[in-house]
Each structure stands twice: as structure tokens, then as C-alpha cells.
Amino acid sequence: KNQVEQSPQSLIILEGKNCTLQCNYTVSPFSNLRWYKQDTGRGPVSLTIMTFSENTKSNGRYTATLDADTKQSSLHITASQLSDSASYICVVSVRRDSGNTPLVFGKGTRLSVIA
Amino acid sequence: AAGVIQSPRHLIKEKRETATLKCYPIPRHDTVYWYQQGPGQDPQFLISFYEKMQSDKGSIPDRFSAQQFSDYHSELNMSSLELGDSALYFCASSLGISVLDTQYFGPGTRLTVL
Numbered sequence: 452k453n454q455v456e457q458s459p460q461s462l463i464i465l466e467g468k469n470c471t472l473q474c475n476y477t478v479s480p481f482s483n484l485r486w487y488k489q490d491t492g493r494g495p496v497s498l499t500i501m502t503f504s505e506n507t508k509s510n511g512r513y514t515a516t517l518d519a520d521t522k523q524s525s526l527h528i529t530a531s532q533l534s535d536s537a538s539y540i541c542v543v544s545v546r547r548d549s550g551n552t553p554l555v556f557g558k559g560t561r562l563s564v565i566a
Numbered sequence: 567a568a569g570v571i572q573s574p575r576h577l578i579k580e581k582r583e584t585a586t587l588k589c590y591p592i593p594r595h596d597t598v599y600w601y602q603q604g605p606g607q608d609p610q611f612l613i614s615f616y617e618k619m620q621s622d623k624g625s626i627p628d629r630f631s632a633q634q635f636s637d638y639h640s641e642l643n644m645s646s647l648e649l650g651d652s653a654l655y656f657c658a659s660s661l662g663i664s665v666l667d668t669q670y671f672g673p674g675t676r677l678t679v680l
Contacts, residue, residue, distance in 0.1 A: 485668075487671075493673055494570070494656050494658070494672050494673050495656075495671050496671070497668050497670070540608070554611060554669075556608035556610075
């Protein structure tokens, strides 16, 4: 069964600190992995997308890593800001021969940044 | 920059009623996806359209139907509503159908079935 597991479930950090969120997946065959940021009640916003051959990708203060061998990804946030408080969702695409592929979503990590 | 527009933002219906949710993709985007996110749950893919044709189908109930129109906007029609249909319904759009195309999500429509 295609699954995406994220940890921790929730995290509280002080403003200015760094943090790392984890994502493990069993999706096969793998196509790509995305990290989304979702504010409460809002649509998810794409942060990064990585294919099989990529193992690091940055977007501002967000850096995602991917280890396709161990099927693990991480999202590192540096110098956190209060506006980083949100849910961070790991999403994996299943590769198919034709057509677009639906996405398998993790349950997200709820990050709270406090002053 | 223009984003994905969904309407209405909030909708309250009673059991067995029907509801229609609308999605207006980012201009020039030709692919639309619908997702359902129940309370405290991860989004579930429902259905997608590319160039006005259904391109993929997920866990969409038979009571639901959807289509994409000539102007690329999409509508999700929901009939015989059940309490369990209460959820946040997201629409996303992308330019192209490639798995690498980023999906841009709308703000969602919160449906409450009483």
C-alpha cells in the first residue's frame, strides 16, 4: 500500500531557531516528492519538488533532501519566523506510464513558532 | 499574480441536498484537480481534468460528478449529500499534465452538511 509517514506530528520551536521535519514513504513506483506548506483552512502551497535523481533542493530558508534508496526525505527550516507556523505536508507521486498521477499525502507536521 | 479561485468559500447544505462547487484555474492552466480533506485528515484525490477531458479518477463517490468547461473552469457536482461529505474541498490547477508540473491550490470550499 502506498503510504507517506511524517514525523514529528507536531513541533514547537522558538523564533530564530532551526528545525527539521521528516518524511518516510513506501510509494512505488516513485515519481517525485513535494513538500507543501498549509496554513489552517487554506490550500497547500508548494515549497519544493524533487525527482529521483535530486537529493537536495532549496527554496529560501527551506531546504529539502531526498534519499531515494532509504525512501526518506527531510525539510529543514532555518532561522524560523512566526509566519512559518503552519502544517508541512510531504506528498509523493506514483509513477504511471501515461496520464497525470494523483498524489499520496502525508498527514503533515504541525509547526508552531513562538516568540 | 492571479491564483486559483474557488466558489463559494463556505457552503451549508442539508442531507440529501445537492451542491455545486466551482473552480477557476490560474489563467492558461489547462489541468484541474479536485481534492477532499476531511477534518483532521490528509487531502484525498478525487478527480482531475486535462484539456476538458477527465484524465484521472481517485476516490470520488458515484454521487459526485465533475467536468471541465471550454474556459477551463471546473465544477464538482455533489448529490444526495451525506454528513460524511462535510469537508474542505480543494481545487488545484497546473500548466500541463506532467507529473513534474506544480499544482497550485485554491483556498478551498468548506462544505458543511447538516
